[in-house]
Amino acid sequence: MEQSTRFLILSLEGEHYAFRITSLLEITVPRGIQKDAKLSEIFEGKMNHRNKMIPVVNLKKILKLSGPPGAVLLVMQSSKGILGLLADSVIELLDSTQKPFPMPPGVVDPSLPYFAGVLKDKQGLVLLLSEDGLWP
Amino acid sequence: MTNSYLLFRLAERLFGVRLQGAIEILPWRPSRKVPLAYSYIDGIMDYRGAVYPVFNLTQVLGITRTGQIGFASAETDDIRKGQSIILLQTGKNLYGIIVDSVVKMISLDDAPGEVTTVKGINTNLITGVRNEDGQDVILLSFERLFHAG
Numbered sequence: 638m639e640q641s642t643r644f645l646i647l648s649l650e651g652e653h654y655a656f657r658i659t660s661l662l663e664i665t666v667p668r669g670i671q672k673d674a675k676l677s678e679i680f681e682g683k684m685n686h687r688n689k690m691i692p693v694v695n696l697k698k699i700l701k702l703s704g705p706p707g708a709v710l711l712v713m714q715s716s717k718g719i720l721g722l723l724a725d726s727v728i729e730l731l732d733s734t735q736k737p738f739p740m741p742p743g744v745v746d747p748s749l750p751y752f753a754g755v756l757k758d759k760q761g762l763v764l765l766l767s768e769d770g771l772w773p
Numbered sequence: 774m775t776n777s778y779l780l781f782r783l784a785e786r787l788f789g790v791r792l793q794g795a796i797e798i799l800p801w802r803p804s805r806k807v808p809l810a811y812s813y814i815d816g817i818m819d820y821r822g823a824v825y826p827v828f829n830l831t832q833v834l835g836i837t838r839t840g841q842i843g844f845a846s847a848e849t850d851d852i853r854k855g856q857s858i859i860l861l862q863t864g865k866n867l868y869g870i871i872v873d874s875v876v877k878m879i880s881l882d883d884a885p886g887e888v889t890t891v892k893g894i895n896t897n898l899i900t901g902v903r904n905e906d907g908q909d910v911i912l913l914s915f916e917r918l919f920h921a922g
Binding site: 652700701702704707738740741742744745749750751752755757761764 | 778805807808809811814817818819823824825826828866867868903918919921
């Protein structure tokens, strides 16, 4: 039997993106984000998560999308540490037995670390994001 | 040696691309946009189990469309709805190009044509210009697009 992998599908400005569920620690509401002038502009600030201050990143700023920062906070475990990511909404959990497609060559600069591949859901193509690549 | 070429129109010019594998011609449909993609990428699309990058050829070639009274015209949805997407293969790379219309498939010999600059077009992808039935056909190769960056 083929092994299935579970992905979290989220929405940013109406388009679907995904993370591997294994890197997700928690889905919550962003509360008490403290601005920190020392952080770069992609950070919304820092937030207390279970007695630990974690950086909170605005995914839309990383991906150069317009719109407000997002009303859902995804707390992710990356190889570089725990990171909070702001998204507009969580859509669903997708179980897929298919391996993600690689991003086709010629689309983005190959040195960009943000995309881990392409998935398909009911609505169409979903860009799989790399939690390690998003860590600034 | 002769090869098959597909001729298509874009912004009132005639272009040709050598066919190297399977080809599909589809009515234009919206692609999945990719943030941070190169400016000439329309998006990516799923077709029969494969993911294709879709190139916006007017952007790739630096062509400006002329509007009603000589001003540059943006690519509107009305223009898009009459266009086609040609799905092609170059080596291992699958990709799509957006064209105004598909004209015909012809055989051309591979002897180098007259490589020349073509006014108003980015010449990076031009491999030659041939005259077919009294019309100039600008021959293109898209290989370079896969080595950008």
